[in-house]
Amino acid sequence: MSIIVPAPHPELAVGLDSPLTVLDLDGTRIANELLDPHLTDIDESALTTLYVDMVRVRRLDTEAFALTRQGHLVLWPPLLGQEAAQVGPARALAPQDWVFGSYREHGFALLRGADMAEFARIWKAFAHGGWDPHEIRMAPSQIIIGAQTLHGTGYAMAAKMDGADEVALTTFGDGATSEGDVNEALVWASAFQAPVVFLCQNNQYAISEPVAVQSGVPLALRPTGFGIPSLRVDGNDVLAMHAAARIAFDRARSGGGPTFIEAVTYRRGPHTTTDDPKRYRDEAEMEAWIAKDPIDRVERALTRMGANMEAVRAEAKIRADQLAKEFRAAAEHAEPPTADAIFDHVYAQPTKRLERQRLEHRAFLASIEGDR
Template sequence: MSSAVNEHVQDLASLRQGQPMFQLIGPDGTLTDAGASIGVSVELAQELHRDMVLARRLDQEALALQRQGELSLWLMSWGQEAAQVGSVRALRPTDMVFPSYREHAAALCRGISPADLMRQWKGAAHSGWNPAESRFHIYSLVLGTQTLHATGYAAGAAMEGSDEVVATYFGDGAASQGDVNEALNWAAAGSLPVLFFCQNNQWAISTPTATQMRTPLHVRAAGFGLDAFHVDGNDVMAVHAITSLAAERIRDGGGPALVEAQTYRFGGHSSSDDPQRYRSADDVAAWQLRDPLVRSEAFLRSSGVDEAYFTDLAEEAGDFAASVRTACRSITGAALESVFDAVYAEPHPGMTAERAAHLAHAASYGSEN
């Protein structure tokens, strides 16, 4: 399929004014000309639709849990499910991924449990999973720094002669950070096997993309010397196809690539943000017509998928939601004094004194009844 997709992707020389957005399935669920020409696997679409449904249900439950005081904070992937699911499913399970902090849909696809995802946001642990096992790095809360981590990791992979693709996710806001631009340059200069995946969700907290940058990111990436692709981030099949093509080129020694996926953040920047203060209801309504889950369901129904598939999936999502609630409430953290134990590799008199002072202060309150 990648060769067919390649025929529909413009050459880098045409990027000066920006690349047309690649799309296989339109917002109404019907195939575009490219989709009709290339063909779309209904079986794969069913698998990806399930991933997206479960990811959205996680978001809904986690936000409700945060409002109930069970989580300290939650950053949603609501609306960005197609960009994440389509891209991560196009990679090999052995390819290393460096996420930012809202790649919950991608994390679920890598087998990370809801409890492990929520552990950090409950303040119970720095991270909830082992990156070596899932090939999915812990979340990076420092804006854009994960792109440099991915570039450095890719340099090591290249030195070992591996055909591994190292993927990293970031948003349009992070693209304005120096770290991201440094990573793009270093990856291009070293011809490193990095796939930069930008989820352009139109907002850097409250700053719109149009205010952030004059030139589209995929055009800027081409200026650094990367292969660059522009895709409809709410079309899960188009994202999967483009990511597959980009990863194949990287794996074949073509150097780094960037995919800019146009999507939308339906919720706030985080559970602490009120997006109604900076964007209009009309803007949200217009993007809701492009909802990735509505689109994929419409495509599947028009393709003749049996109603039992949707009934079973709804039941699975309900069971999954119940398990998310149970998992969140069962999360416990280490005792506060444990924070002093990992500051230094060996016992340190300063930490020993501070730990003792903390315990003495806590004891002064007496035991709880």
């Protein structure tokens, strides 16, 4: 009896031997014939914007982490180390595009324009969704691992049917690629040539599970088995990520179908603020990733370009501190929802049964008022 294993198609993947990089660790540019044509407009000013974005995202992340420790937020999934993997693609989105992400997409949320007060409410467990998805064209954070890839693919299929000029970016982790949902999304995206971009932020761990346990091949090889081309990219190189995203978005927009991007990066913090990574990983492996820090690398590149780094750093700090201050104030002063709010968003139009339940619930709360 022979076992038939669906063959991956390595010819559909780029960067399998070594992730695509255009910014060396010392800030020099490495020529890359695939990515370079998509970076011709990135001058000192554009690179400074990406730098400031990453500094702001990191500051938001650090502040939120501290706020959980101080009891103002209940949980936070840190993104320290993954700033470039989010800022590069986020800055390649067109305003009409949509983002369908997980719970770790603070960079996308910030750059899509999520209201920081709403954002703080989510992580204080005072709100389920937080921002208005239609306003910023970003779906609420998805906790069910990989489910957002189906939502993104479905959205993209509908956009194609409507003839709309919209691309859906769906972003998820390395562990998510082992989920049925992600594999089903790849099937549908491929079968319908949907204008969807799959961004896998391979931060090397699914909580305590290292990626090597999840896959014997680079994750970028997995989508090729579905006929989807993929780019394996240095996820700590904001320019490489920006260029790869532009390639994928252009492809989707021009009817070329889905593309998968594996951003090879590292989660330097714990999985969430309730996790202790010392229990499952050797902290020494962090050193190599600190050397690949996405922000330091851009600082070196800007310095080489002749930028006044002192001024750039000062400007970034002012903006990052302002953001942290706003976020802190929102977290500290957020008001809890009323118990009644649980009934508000069940249906677009309330049903009689729901209204009856609301009244019963109110009566129940009133009946135990004295005991609380």
